[in-house]
Amino acid sequence: MTYLAKPKLHHPTLPTNTLGYTRRDYEGKISTLCAGCGHDSISAAIIQACWEMDIEPHRVAKLSGIGCSSKTPDYFLGNSHGFNTVHGRMPSVLTGANLANRDLLYLGVSGDGDSASIGLGQFAHVMRRGVNMVYILENNGVYGLTKGQFSATADQGSKSKRGVVNSDAPVDTVSLALIMGASFVARGFSGDKKQLVPLIKAAIAHQGAAFIDVISPCVAFNNHAGSTKSYDYVRAHNEAVNRIDFITTRDPITVDYPEGEVVTVTQHDGTVLRLKKVNADYDATDKIGAMNFIQQHQAQGEVVTGLLYVNESSADMHTHLNTVDTPLNQLNATQLCPGSQALARVNAALR
Amino acid sequence: MQPTDIRKPDYFHKVVDCQWACPAHTPVPEYIRLIAAGRYSDAYLVNWQSNVFPGILGRTCDRPCEPACRRGRVEEKNAATPEPVAICRLKRVAADNKTQAAVRAGMPKAAQKKNGKRIACIGAGPASLTVARDLAPLGYSVTVFDADPKAGGFMRTQVPRFRLPEEVIDEEVGYILDLGVEFIGGKRIESMQAVLADGWDAVFVGTGAPRGRDLVLPGRQEAAKHIHIGIDWLSSVSFGHINQVGRRVIVLGGGNTAMDCCRSAKRLGGEDVKVIVRSGYEEMKASPWEKEDAVHEGIPILNFMVPVSFEHTNGQLTGMFFEKVSAEFDAKGKRRLVPTGEPHVFVECDDVLIAVGQENAFPWIEPAAGIEFDQWGMPVVDQVTHQSTVKNVFFGGDAAFGPKNIIWAVAHGHEAAVSIDKFLSGENIADRPSPLTNLISQKMGIHEWSYDNDITADARNKVPWAAAEKTLKSIKVEVELGFDPSTGFKEAQRCLNCDVQTVFTTEACIECDACVDICPMDCITFTANGEEADLRQRLHAPALRTDQDLYVSTDLKTGRVMVKDEDVCLHCGLCAERCPTGAWDMQKFLLQMTHAGPQCRDGGKDQHRKAA
Ligand SMILES: Cc1cc2nc3c(=O)[nH]c(=O)nc-3n(C[C@H](O)[C@H](O)[C@H](O)COP(=O)(O)OP(=O)(O)OC[C@H]3O[C@@H](n4cnc5c(N)ncnc54)[C@H](O)[C@@H]3O)c2cc1C
Numbered sequence: 023m024t025y026l027a028k029p030k031l032h033h034p035t036l037p038t039n040t041l042g043y044t045r046r047d048y049e050g051k052i053s054t055l056c057a058g059c060g061h062d063s064i065s066a067a068i069i070q071a072c073w074e075m076d077i078e079p080h081r082v083a084k085l086s087g088i089g090c091s092s093k094t095p096d097y098f099l100g101n102s103h104g105f106n107t108v109h110g111r112m113p114s115v116l117t118g119a120n121l122a123n124r125d126l127l128y129l130g131v132s133g134d135g136d137s138a139s140i141g142l143g144q145f146a147h148v149m150r151r152g153v154n155m156v157y158i159l160e161n162n163g164v165y166g167l168t169k170g171q172f173s174a175t176a177d178q179g180s181k182s183k184r185g186v187v188n189s190d191a192p193v194d195t196v197s198l199a200l201i202m203g204a205s206f207v208a209r210g211f212s213g214d215k216k217q218l219v220p221l222i223k224a225a226i227a228h229q230g231a232a233f234i235d236v237i238s239p240c241v242a243f244n245n246h247a248g249s250t251k252s253y254d255y256v257r258a259h260n261e262a263v264n265r266i267d268f269i270t271t272r273d274p275i276t277v278d279y280p281e282g283e284v285v286t287v288t289q290h291d292g293t294v295l296r297l298k299k300v301n302a303d304y305d306a307t308d309k310i311g312a313m314n315f316i317q318q319h320q321a322q323g324e325v326v327t328g329l330l331y332v333n334e335s336s337a338d339m340h341t342h343l344n345t346v347d348t349p350l351n352q353l354n355a356t357q358l359c360p361g362s363q364a365l366a367r368v369n370a371a372l373r
Numbered sequence: 374m375q376p377t378d379i380r381k382p383d384y385f386h387k388v389v390d391c392q393w394a395c396p397a398h399t400p401v402p403e404y405i406r407l408i409a410a411g412r413y414s415d416a417y418l419v420n421w422q423s424n425v426f427p428g429i430l431g432r433t434c435d436r437p438c439e440p441a442c443r444r445g446r447v448e449e450k451n452a453a454t455p456e457p458v459a460i461c462r463l464k465r466v467a468a469d470n471k472t473q474a475a476v477r478a479g480m481p482k483a484a485q486k487k488n489g490k491r492i493a494c495i496g497a498g499p500a501s502l503t504v505a506r507d508l509a510p511l512g513y514s515v516t517v518f519d520a521d522p523k524a525g526g527f528m529r530t531q532v533p534r535f536r537l538p539e540e541v542i543d544e545e546v547g548y549i550l551d552l553g554v555e556f557i558g559g560k561r562i563e564s565m566q567a568v569l570a571d572g573w574d575a576v577f578v579g580t581g582a583p584r585g586r587d588l589v590l591p592g593r594q595e596a597a598k599h600i601h602i603g604i605d606w607l608s609s610v611s612f613g614h615i616n617q618v619g620r621r622v623i624v625l626g627g628g629n630t631a632m633d634c635c636r637s638a639k640r641l642g643g644e645d646v647k648v649i650v651r652s653g654y655e656e657m658k659a660s661p662w663e664k665e666d667a668v669h670e671g672i673p674i675l676n677f678m679v680p681v682s683f684e685h686t687n688g689q690l691t692g693m694f695f696e697k698v699s700a701e702f703d704a705k706g707k708r709r710l711v712p713t714g715e716p717h718v719f720v721e722c723d724d725v726l727i728a729v730g731q732e733n734a735f736p737w738i739e740p741a742a743g744i745e746f747d748q749w750g751m752p753v754v755d756q757v758t759h760q761s762t763v764k765n766v767f768f769g770g771d772a773a774f775g776p777k778n779i780i781w782a783v784a785h786g787h788e789a790a791v792s793i794d795k796f797l798s799g800e801n802i803a804d805r806p807s808p809l810t811n812l813i814s815q816k817m818g819i820h821e822w823s824y825d826n827d828i829t830a831d832a833r834n835k836v837p838w839a840a841a842e843k844t845l846k847s848i849k850v851e852v853e854l855g856f857d858p859s860t861g862f863k864e865a866q867r868c869l870n871c872d873v874q875t876v877f878t879t880e881a882c883i884e885c886d887a888c889v890d891i892c893p894m895d896c897i898t899f900t901a902n903g904e905e906a907d908l909r910q911r912l913h914a915p916a917l918r919t920d921q922d923l924y925v926s927t928d929l930k931t932g933r934v935m936v937k938d939e940d941v942c943l944h945c946g947l948c949a950e951r952c953p954t955g956a957w958d959m960q961k962f963l964l965q966m967t968h969a970g971p972q973c974r975d976g977g978k979d980q981h982r983k984a985a
Pocket residue numbers: 433434435495496497498499500501518519520521525526527528531532560561562563579580581582583604607629630633737769770771772776777778779780782
């Protein structure tokens with residue numbers, strides 16, 4: 023960790039977004055994580071994405087569980103709302119907050135221990151409910167905060183720093199999210215912001231449960247030879263299926279690519295994603311195909327990254343439940359408590 | 374781009390912008406840290422080694438270091454008025470607060486044994502005094518001649534006492550003369566041939582640029598009694614021959630001499646003193662702070678007025694006529710002053726001080742002496758060695774290449790001393806000694822550095838002034854009071870420690886991006902290599918200042934390179950603190966110029982290295 027506050031000084035050419043903020047305005051406190059932790063790079067990617075998308079900081083709620091990864095919301099978006107829940111319980115608190123106020127951008131930040139060990143049940147349910155959120159899982163294969171025990175995403179056969187081999191089968195969070203009904207599923211790598219920042223932006227634009235699994239090396243406990251979550255291993259085995267070329271709601275599409283090389287995906291809110299194919303066979307809108315591809319390639323030891331699946335006509339929990347459009351805190355007393363006549367009507371309907 | 378070779382002394386030297394810009398290459402951040410630590414005598418000695426006159430320069434230096442200072446660039450778009458560190462005035466803090474005993478203890482001693490070689494220095498300005506300081510402790514018998522009774526040159530006779538008190542000159546000239554240097558004052562050298570005939574082993578000419586330019590206009594002859602050449606007038610004031618001036622004074626010219634003239638006139642009874650200049654305010658040659666100081670003392674500066682004539686009645690000066698002009702720019706952007714056609718302006722006055730430039734003059738160097746002069750009457754002198762066409766005669770200071778300033782005179786003096794030392798050791802003087810460099814890690818613990826890497830947001834501190842009622846009454850009352858120690862400390866903390874270098878080790882880097890993410894100034898980028906012009910555009914923040922280098926690594930594991938734009942790096946060390954592998958380290962780069970002595974001679978270099 024670093025004890026000094028990052029100086030406020032910035033590069034003289036540092037640009038501002040349409041809100042008049044610089045990227046630096048989206049930073050948080052100085053990180054207390056180990057120097058070189060992948061999680062810090064993810065924080066930097068979130069900062070970059072929010073700045074580029076002109077997100078108003080006070081319209082964001084950051085929620086997290088417990089772990090090094092779950093500490094990171096303190097290190098970005100210092101002017102946003104935050105809630106550090108108990109271990110593995112971020113999804114339920116996020117769901118509740120979202121039910122109460124659908125107008126905020128919900129950013130769930132979690133770790134592999136937080137989501138795949140203690141919080142596996144919550145993880146599954148938040149996906150199947152289609153909660154409108156960006157769920158970022160900072161996946162390092164270990165419990166970093168408690169000194170590096172294998173987590174449930176550690177690959178079978180991978181070695182701990184002390185040479186112990188993991189014998190348990192891993193939870194593949196990406197496949198699980200797909201099965202559980204997430205409508206946007208991606209995987210990134212903390213060491214590749216060129217890929218990660220557009221993934222986060224697309225996830226923010228997505229209406230529904232957007233999940234990004236980000237492989238994020240733990241430099242202290244899981245960055246050695248024999249680990250499958252190290253910088254070197256991920257770089258050597260990274261199989262990117264596509265690259266988000268750009269994402270826009272306003273600008274007309276001007277770049278032209280030869281047929282077949284680029285797929286255009288229009289999301290529910292009108293956002294257009296242009297996916298530049300890296301693997302010609304990959305179709306990110308075909309859920310079954312995606313699941314097959316991921317399983318096949320993972321079996322070959324590859325780390326499949328990119329936008330793996332997106333449902334163009336996703337719907338979120340509020341649509342499913344047909345809830346009121348207005349956040350609860352903006353409803354007045356008569357709207358919230360419509361009186362005995364209304365109650366009588368409801369009761370009558372249930373008889 | 375080719376990977377940067379950080380072993381070349383120039384690479385990191387350039388990063389220390391102030392030191393690079395200083396003609397004498399004073400290790401600025403090194404002495405500023407010593408000031409912050411309250412080690413004033415040590416800070417003084419670091420200065421004294423390089424620039425010989427810390428107390429004098431701390432008040433009068435032209436400060437080429439300050440426009441170069443990184444702090445000014447770093448504050449761009451971050452502070453209301455971006456300002457460099459007050460490097461020059463910090464020098465004075467060291468000089469004001471040192472103890473004389475301690476600095477004397479750190480200075481070389483007069484040589485016990487002379488080496489039998491005799492050197493004559495003609496003129497006792499900063500150039501000659503530097504030659505004397507460098508050579509006398511080595512055993513050379515150095516004799517300095519000056520037409521004036523006291524040593525110091527223009528520092529003593531031109532720079533007015535309200536900017537530079539006499540005691541400071543006495544003290545710092547004294548340190549040099551105490552090294553066993555012989556000074557013969559009141560002796561004008563009238564013949565170079567005679568000097569050469571005296572059999573000196575080497576002669577150094579440091580006679581300055583002593584002639585003030587005149588303005589030949591109608592009325593000049595007739596009204597001569599009240600028209601003065603600026604530098605002659607200033608030296609007469611300095612010697613006490615002149616102690617009053619008319620009520621209304623016109624100063625002609627826009628350089629530093631004009632500023633000293635007008636401010637002096639204001640103190641000698643001039644109630645209505647004006648500076649009148651051909652050019653616009655911005656183009657005036659005077660340093661910005663000198664102009665500001667004059668304006669601050671209530672002296673109007675009238676621009677775009679070209680002198681036409683001196684008016685008088687029966688030889689009694691009454692005023693001057695001026696033609697009004699305006700600046701016009703041709704297609705190439707070259708400026709021309711064009712008359713506006715308005716009627717000439719008459720300005721009344723009792724005295725005129727002409728400060729329109731200085732010239733060299735060597736009436737005492739006979740053609741038969743064998744020293745070649747060029748078509749402009751300047752001696753033919755080697756830019757590096759300072760040798761003239763007579764092998765044992767060297768020139769330096771204003772005498773060598775025309776009027777400059779004190780710090781350049783000092784830098785010349787050092788180089789000429791090296792040449793003389795090598796020459797008299799029978800060596801090739803064109804083979805120059807390399808500087809002594811040293812690179813040491815500043816790491817003390819995981820997040821501990823042996824320098825203060827917390828960057829202060831403070832704006833530049835103002836030097837306090839004595840009350841105007843007091844300073845305008847006497848020419849001897851110093852205007853600037855200097856920083857007190859606590860303000861000095863605050864100002865010292867503004868220094869970014871640019872000599873503490875970011876040193877990158879490719880082999881250690883795991884490309885985790887931690888340094889990129891933490892860097893407050895977006896200095897660091899990992900990217901595919903390319904041509905410099907292309908790379909400069911592709912970095913995190915565009916590297917637009919091409920005079921600031923890019924630090925490029927060898928190829929990393931991913932095939933990319935690390936590129937760091939040195940331009941606005943805060944030297945905060947956060948990159949090194951966040952680097953998990955120590956691929957970044959903060960290392961102090963100390964560069965000292967090699968002065969005369971065994972280390973500058975052939976074979977001395979190895980000895981030199983061992984000593985480091
Ligand atoms: C009004 C004025 C103000 C200035 N203010 C500043 C300032 O604030 N800061 C700054 O950096 N620079 C300033 N300068 C410039 C600076 O003074 C000179 O650049 C510097 O002093 C040059 O040093 P030098 O060693 O070449 O010789 P000088 O300092 O010019 O000394 C030459 C000496 O040689 C002597 N001499 C000349 N001919 C002979 C001879 N034949 N025999 C014996 N002796 C001889 C002269 O008497 C003189 O003492 C100023 C100059 C002027 C005119």
